[in-house]
Structure formats: C-alpha cells, structure tokens
Amino acid sequence: MRYHKVPDETIRRLPVYLRGLCSFPNDGSRSISSQQLAEVLHVKSPQVRKDLSYFGDIGTPGVGYDIQKLKKHIRTILRLNNTHCAALIGYGNLGAALLKYTGFKTFCVEISAVFEINPRKIGRVVQKIKIEDVSNISSLRKRGISVAILAIPALESQDVTDKLIDAGVGGILNFTPSYLSAPTNVKVVNIDIGVSLACLPYYLPVGA
Amino acid sequence: MRYHKVPDETIRRLPVYLRGLCSFPNDGSRSISSQQLAEVLHVKSPQVRKDLSYFGDIGTPGVGYDIQKLKKHIRTILRLNNTHCAALIGYGNLGAALLKYTGFKTFCVEISAVFEINPRKIGRVVQKIKIEDVSNISSLRKRGISVAILAIPALESQDVTDKLIDAGVGGILNFTPSYLSAPTNVKVVNIDIGVSLACLPYYLPVGA
DNA sequence: GGATGTGAATCCATTCACAGCA
DNA sequence: TGCTGTGAATGGATTCACATCC
Numbered sequence: 001m002r003y004h005k006v007p008d009e010t011i012r013r014l015p016v017y018l019r020g021l022c023s024f025p026n027d028g029s030r031s032i033s034s035q036q037l038a039e040v041l042h043v044k045s046p047q048v049r050k051d052l053s054y055f056g057d058i059g060t061p062g063v064g065y066d067i068q069k070l071k072k073h074i075r076t077i078l079r080l081n082n083t084h085c086a087a088l089i090g091y092g093n094l095g096a097a098l099l100k101y102t103g104f105k106t107f108c109v110e111i112s113a114v115f116e117i118n119p120r121k122i123g124r125v126v127q128k129i130k131i132e133d134v135s136n137i138s139s140l141r142k143r144g145i146s147v148a149i150l151a152i153p154a155l156e157s158q159d160v161t162d163k164l165i166d167a168g169v170g171g172i173l174n175f176t177p178s179y180l181s182a183p184t185n186v187k188v189v190n191i192d193i194g195v196s197l198a199c200l201p202y203y204l205p206v207g208a
Numbered sequence: 209m210r211y212h213k214v215p216d217e218t219i220r221r222l223p224v225y226l227r228g229l230c231s232f233p234n235d236g237s238r239s240i241s242s243q244q245l246a247e248v249l250h251v252k253s254p255q256v257r258k259d260l261s262y263f264g265d266i267g268t269p270g271v272g273y274d275i276q277k278l279k280k281h282i283r284t285i286l287r288l289n290n291t292h293c294a295a296l297i298g299y300g301n302l303g304a305a306l307l308k309y310t311g312f313k314t315f316c317v318e319i320s321a322v323f324e325i326n327p328r329k330i331g332r333v334v335q336k337i338k339i340e341d342v343s344n345i346s347s348l349r350k351r352g353i354s355v356a357i358l359a360i361p362a363l364e365s366q367d368v369t370d371k372l373i374d375a376g377v378g379g380i381l382n383f384t385p386s387y388l389s390a391p392t393n394v395k396v397v398n399i400d401i402g403v404s405l406a407c408l409p410y411y412l413p414v415g416a
Numbered sequence: 417g418g419a420t421g422t423g424a425a426t427c428c429a430t431t432c433a434c435a436g437c438a
Numbered sequence: 439t440g441c442t443g444t445g446a447a448t449g450g451a452t453t454c455a456c457a458t459c460c
Contacts, residue, residue, distance in 0.1 A: 171408030187411035194311035200379030203395035
C-alpha cells in the first residue's frame with residue numbers, strides 16, 4: 001500500500017480489535033473475516049479493513065485474516081510484543097484502583113513503579129511495589145520505563161509532567177483534569193472522568 | 209442562529225469551558241473573550257465561538273462573554289443547574305475510587321446510590337451510602353436517578369445495562385471494556401482505560 | 417476599535433463500491 | 439464465489455475570514 005498517515009483513531013481501534021480477537025475461540029476456524037470481527041465489536045467492516053490496510057496486506061482475499069497472525073501483527077504495530085513497564089504517579093484513591101486494575105494484562109502493560117509526594121505513603125509496599133518519592137522519577141530512563149500514568153491532583157500535574165519528560169517518558173496517560181504541555185514527541189492521552197460524566201444529563205429526555 | 213444539529217464534540221467541550229470559567233478569578237473583569245478562554249484551555253478561539261453560537265447569541269460583540277452569565281448558560285444547556293444524582297454500579301477497586309472522586313462536584317453531579325452483586329458487600333455503608341443489591345436497580349426510576357456509572361466486570365455488563373434501561377436510566381458512563389447495546393434514547397459514554405494505555409507504546413520513539 | 421457570530425473553505429475520517437486476487 | 443484492499447464519495451468537524459454589532 002502507498003504511504004498514508006495513520007489516523008490516531010485507527011491506532012485507538014487497534015487495541016479494541018486485539019481484545020476482540022483474544023476473546024475469539026482459539027480452537028475453531030483459523031480465519032476471521034472483517035465482517036465477523038466488525039460484528040462482534042460493533043463497528044463497520046470497511047472500517048476494519050481500512051484500518052488494517054494501513055499496515056500492509058495482512059489478510060487473504062476470499063478467506064479473511066488468520067487470527068493468530070493478525071493478533072501478532074497488531075501487537076507488533078502497537079509495540080506490545082514484549083511487556084511494557086509503566087510508572088504510576090499518585091497513589092490516592094484512583095491510583096490505588098489503577099494499580100489493581102486487571103485490564104492492562106491483555107495488552108502486556110504492567111505497572112512496575114509507583115511514585116508519591118505524600119511522605120507518609122513513600123516507602124510503603126503495595127502490590128509488591130515500594131512507593132517512591134517523586135524525585136526518583138529521574139531514574140525512569142535508566143530503568144527503561146517510558147510510559148507513565150498520572151493520577152495526582154491537578155495543581156501538581158504540570159510539574160510532575162515536566163519531570164517525566166526530563167526522565168525520557170514518551171507517553172502519558174493523564175487522569176488529571178488539566179491540559180498538559182508537552183513536546184510533540186511525547187504523546188499525552190487524556191481521560192477526563194468528570195467531563196465524561198458531565199455530558200450525560202444533556203442527553204436525558206426533557207423532564208427527567 | 210438558524211437551526212444546526214449540535215455536534216457531540218461540542219457538548220463534550222462545554223464542561224471543559226465550564227471548568228475553565230470556574231477557575232477564573234471571579235473578582236476582576238466581568239467579561240472574558242473567546243481568545244482568553246481559548247488560551248487557558250488550549251483550544252482555538254473560533255472553536256469556542258462556534259461551540260457557543262449553537263445556543264444563541266450569548267456574547268456581546270466588541271466585549272466578550274459575561275463570565276457569570278456564561279457559566280449559568282452552559283449549566284443550563286448541560287442541565288447541570290440542579291444537582292444530578294447518579295448511581296454507581298460496582299463497588300470494586302475502581303468503584304470505590306469513583307465514589308471518593310472529587311472531580312464531579314464542579315459539575316453538580318453526586319453519587320447517591322451504590323449497587324453490588326457480591327452479597328458480602330451488600331448492606332455495608334460507605335461514604336454514608338448503603339450498598340444495595342443490583343436487583344434494587346429497578347427502584348431508580350421512582351428515586352429520580354437517571355444517570356449511572358458502570359464499574360463492574362465485563363461479563364455482567366450487558367445484564368446490568370438492561371436493568372438500568374428498564375429502570376429508566378438515560379445516561380451511562382461505562383468503564384467496562386464491553387460494547388453496551390442500548391436504545392438510541394439512552395446515551396452511553398465509554399471510558400476504556402486499558403485501550404487508552406495500550407495506545408501509548410505505539411507513539412514511543414523506536415528503540416525505546 | 418474590538419470582539420462576536422457565521423457562511424465558506426478546509427481538513428480529516430468514515431463509508432461506499434468495486435477491481436483484483438485466492 | 440468470497441473477501442480483501444483501496445480510490446472515490448460522503449459526511450462531520452474545525453478553521454478561516456469577514457460582515458455585523460457594541
């Protein structure tokens with residue numbers, strides 16, 4: 001296929017496809033069509049085909065996609081072949097929940113370091129991980145950790161972000177309600193829980 | 209302004225604008241321009257203007273937007289004038305964190321009921337709320353609760369969703385990694401934590 | 417002068433429709 | 439025949455540029 005910039009939206013759907021494939025019976029047929037996959041995930045089949053086509057000819061015309069090969073292919077694209085270690089910044093209510101969250105396993109991502117500002121929490125061992133002072137963030141580069149999850153109060157978010165960037169972190173999952181300023185080579189994905197909830201009442205039928 | 213369908217993206221930005229306005233000094237100038245607001249929130253100023261223009265002439269040419277009036281206006285649009293009560297389904301790690309989450313206050317949304325499947329948790333009182341059996345979900349309609357937060361395992365998600373819809377819930381914030389089938393008059397907003405994290409490695413510089 | 421509100425233009429993503437291959 | 443891969447068409451949302459109004 002000729003060169004095309006891969007849309008962010010496509011990248012975002014690849015993990016969804018991967019999870020869909022993982023939940024597929026491994027024993028039965030070895031192949032799956034774009035239509036079958038689309039049906040399970042509630043997306044359109046041309047979307048699946050176009051998304052995958054950005055990365056070369058992965059499927060077989062007349063047959064479909066080999067399930068195992070497709071899984072491997074998506075993992076390779078997303079760089080999820082070998083386990084990624086992530087740093088969790090902030091061990092408050094949300095941080096603690098994220099540390100126990102099991103939904104990262106499918107994607108071979110694992111939280112392997114936890115940082116805190118609160119001195120009372122530093123040094124505690126949680127889920128076999130010793131909570132470190134945020135000043136230790138600078139050690140992330142030599143520890144090979146380049147992904148971070150930010151679950152701290154908004155006020156400190158930019159300070160800590162700067163530290164993360166200094167430490168060579170290239171991807172940040174931001175749970176704070178702040179815009180994080182970062183260079184273009186650092187990817188920030190925002191999850192704004194408050195905003196997501198605040199949208200709902202708008203859609204309620206009038207009178208409810 | 210003539211009739212135009214309001215894009216979902218616009219609705220999603222309104223809470224962001226609202227939060228931005230709330231953090232603005234209340235004492236100083238009474239007005240704010242689209243440019244000032246855009247700067248704080250890191251969006252483009254024509255975007256702010258177009259978003260707001262969907263709802264009539266809110267601003268004053270040559271002056272800007274009256275901060276207090278704009279806040280009130282956005283709250284009215286989003287139906288956030290009076291406090292909305294929300295039901296939390298699932299008191300696991302994530303559910304517990306969400307119950308303590310303080311980021312809903314800005315938007316006048318408050319969790320006022322908690323439901324669980326696990327009998328060991330039912331009856332416990334957390335944050336002054338007594339955890340109820342999921343079978344009680346049917347009581348939501350007469351309790352005037354029409355928004356729900358779903359933080360349960362994927363397996364049960366559709367079953368519980370059906371219960372919520374039966375109970376008249378019109379908006380669901382879905383933290384499960386499943387597609388929820390719902391009628392068009394029920395709004396589902398998805399937060400897929402695993403997928404959001406799984407996207408990050410793709411953007412890392414090669415070799416990292 | 418200065419900032420809004422908005423049609424027009426642009427950009428981006430989704431969907432279609434079909435050529436080409438197994 | 440059946441399904442992929444893809445250029446073309448469509449559909450939406452963002453951005454521009456300017457007429458309009460305080």
